[in-house]
Amino acid sequence: MDSRINWLLLANAALGNFLAGTASRIFSVSLPTVASSLETTIVGIAWAVIAYQISQISLSLIFGRIGDIYGRHTLFGVGLAVSSIGALLCGLSQNVTQLILFRMFQGVGASMTQSQGRALAMEALPKDSSGRAQGFMTTAFHSGVLLGPSVGGLIIDYIHWRAVFFFLIPIGVAGMVLTLINYWKGNVPKRSVSAESKGAIDYIGALLLIGATVALVSCIDHRIMESLAPSMRIVLVVGFVFLLAGFLYREYTTPSPILDLSLFRIRMFTLSALALLLVGVSQVMIGFVLPFYLQDVLHLTPTFIGLLFVSAPIFTVTLSPLVGWAVDRMGPRLPATVGIAFLAAAGFFGSFLRPDSHWIVAVGVLALWGLATALFFTSNHTAMINSVPDQHRGVATGAIYVVFGLGTTIGVSLGTLLLTAAFRYYSGDSVATPTPLNPTIFVKAMNFSFVTGAFMALAAMFCSAMRGKRDVQA
Numbered sequence: 001m002d003s004r005i006n007w008l009l010l011a012n013a014a015l016g017n018f019l020a021g022t023a024s025r026i027f028s029v030s031l032p033t034v035a036s037s038l039e040t041t042i043v044g045i046a047w048a049v050i051a052y053q054i055s056q057i058s059l060s061l062i063f064g065r066i067g068d069i070y071g072r073h074t075l076f077g078v079g080l081a082v083s084s085i086g087a088l089l090c091g092l093s094q095n096v097t098q099l100i101l102f103r104m105f106q107g108v109g110a111s112m113t114q115s116q117g118r119a120l121a122m123e124a125l126p127k128d129s130s131g132r133a134q135g136f137m138t139t140a141f142h143s144g145v146l147l148g149p150s151v152g153g154l155i156i157d158y159i160h161w162r163a164v165f166f167f168l169i170p171i172g173v174a175g176m177v178l179t180l181i182n183y184w185k186g187n188v189p190k191r192s193v194s195a196e197s198k199g200a201i202d203y204i205g206a207l208l209l210i211g212a213t214v215a216l217v218s219c220i221d222h223r224i225m226e227s228l229a230p231s232m233r234i235v236l237v238v239g240f241v242f243l244l245a246g247f248l249y250r251e252y253t254t255p256s257p258i259l260d261l262s263l264f265r266i267r268m269f270t271l272s273a274l275a276l277l278l279v280g281v282s283q284v285m286i287g288f289v290l291p292f293y294l295q296d297v298l299h300l301t302p303t304f305i306g307l308l309f310v311s312a313p314i315f316t317v318t319l320s321p322l323v324g325w326a327v328d329r330m331g332p333r334l335p336a337t338v339g340i341a342f343l344a345a346a347g348f349f350g351s352f353l354r355p356d357s358h359w360i361v362a363v364g365v366l367a368l369w370g371l372a373t374a375l376f377f378t379s380n381h382t383a384m385i386n387s388v389p390d391q392h393r394g395v396a397t398g399a400i401y402v403v404f405g406l407g408t409t410i411g412v413s414l415g416t417l418l419l420t421a422a423f424r425y426y427s428g429d430s431v432a433t434p435t436p437l438n439p440t441i442f443v444k445a446m447n448f449s450f451v452t453g454a455f456m457a458l459a460a461m462f463c464s465a466m467r468g469k470r471d472v473q474a
Contacts, residue, residue: 009073009187010124010133012178014140016080016113019171021144023083023110026152026164033161040096046223048096048103055107056114057405058213062206064115064398065258068391069201072116072123073188077179079112084172091165113175115398118381122393128328134382135324139317142373146313205258208247215240216406222413259395268387269396271467272332272380273403278460279340279376280407285415285453286347287369289446294362296436297355297443311363315370316377323378332383337464339375340457342368347454351447355439376464383467415449422448 027049035045067075086106093099121133155163182188218224218236225233251257264270294305323335346368353361381400388396422445423434436442 006124006187013117013120015175016117017137017140018144020114021141022148023168025145025148029149029152030156030161030164033156038096044096048099051100051104052107054214054217055104056111057402058210059111060115060398060401063112064394067116067394072120075112076116079109080172080175082109084169087165087168091162114401119393119397130386131324131327131382135321135378138320138378142313142316202254202256202258205250212243212247220410220413222416263388266387267468268383271463272383275460275463276380276403277407278456280404281411282453282456284408284411285449288415297439308363312366312370316374319374320378323375327379327382332379333467335375336379337461339372340461340464343372344454344457347450350450355443419445419449
């Protein structure tokens with residue numbers, strides 16, 4: 001067995017993941033400033049977030065399949081170029097419509113790079129080091145998550161919000177340079193013979209998948225549904241059902257499917273995907289309301305809150321390589337399941353927060369959240385990618401981002417719904433909107449959201465524990 005590590009290819013893949021992590025967070029801190037500068041509302045600027053999300057979720061599986069057939073490294077490099085051009089265009093946007101369109105274009109690039117990056121990292125290391133590969137990639141992504149908000153805040157304070165997007169361009173260009181160097185040095189992984197023999201892309205299936213994914217995201221995103229008339233909501237739901245049925249039938253009957261449905265017969269892959277979906281829901285339900293609690297109930301400053309939120313990614317960045325090492329020795333099931341246990345503990349611990357709790361209690365929730373992220377994602381991503389045959393690794397990698405993206409979208413919508421319902425129940429006002437102006441009721445409603453998220457994590461724990469042994473497909 002070849003024990004050498006292709007450090008150049010690994011650095012290339014990690015830089016792409018760092019770019020994705022930075023891009024995912026650096027824009028969020030600039031939302032109020034961008035909305036004011038482009039003279040739009042919070043709802044208007046929210047569509048720039050939704051556009052990126054829809055683009056990334058709907059295309060990741062398709063680009064994963066394209067990479068499996070035509071080569072992951074080439075598509076990865078194209079994705080870096082598209083992401084960089086998208087960032088430039090976003091920074092030059094003159095109105096919110098342009099920003100929404102360019103964010104969607106930027107999301108296309110992100111779906112290209114992220115659907116290939118983790119598979120490339122596994123090809124850069126020996127087969128018995130797949131956990132280490134995913135550990136490096138998780139560290140790279142969350143390094144961007146860690147640096148993005150602070151760098152974005154400094155850029156907004158001292159330069160201009162447009163420079164937030166321009167900051168991403170040198171990172172993308174550096175990734176493209178590494179991609180070219182890999183080509184020149186012959187470091188490009190060879191395509192699988194079985195992948196090449198699969199034939200052309202199923203374009204009809206791809207269109208059905210895009211339509212079904214966009215419809216599904218629209219159905220579960222409360223911001224989109226609230227903007228539509230009741231009749232259009234029904235049309236959207238019915239359209240999703242028909243598109244999904246058409247996609248499944250097409251994939252079952254075509255000789256070259258985008259998503260080979262036989263992959264779901266692999267226990268490790270299916271239960272790992274279900275665990276990932278539930279963890280995505282749980283993480284959002286536990287984490288999305290904490291900033292409101294810290295700022296509007298405990299009255300902490302935004303700067304101090306930003307420092308508190310550093311605790312979670314620090315755990316993830318520092319521990320993920322060690323978790324990868326452990327996964328290579330004991331398999332992914334135990335570390336992933338223990339990680340979800342930490343997430344459940346974060347939810348139950350957070351349910352004891354009170355209007356007069358010390359901020360250190362909230363840090364405990366964030367620390368548990370960070371431990372969960374380090375243990376679960378490295379292990380679960382290894383399980384999903386390693387459980388499928390080599391010619392399907394791009395699809396498996398794309399599935400990671402589709403499933404987690406859907407999970408976080410469901411989490412936001414479900415968390416908002418339950419928070420509102422609990423607030424109305426505790427306040428006795430059937431039309432009340434959750435607000436920290438009534439801190440006692442708001443915290444009770446928040447506690448309910450935490451408990452629900454914790455039970456979601458327990459369901460994910462069950463899936464993780466039942467995923468089976470460390471069997472790996474050849």
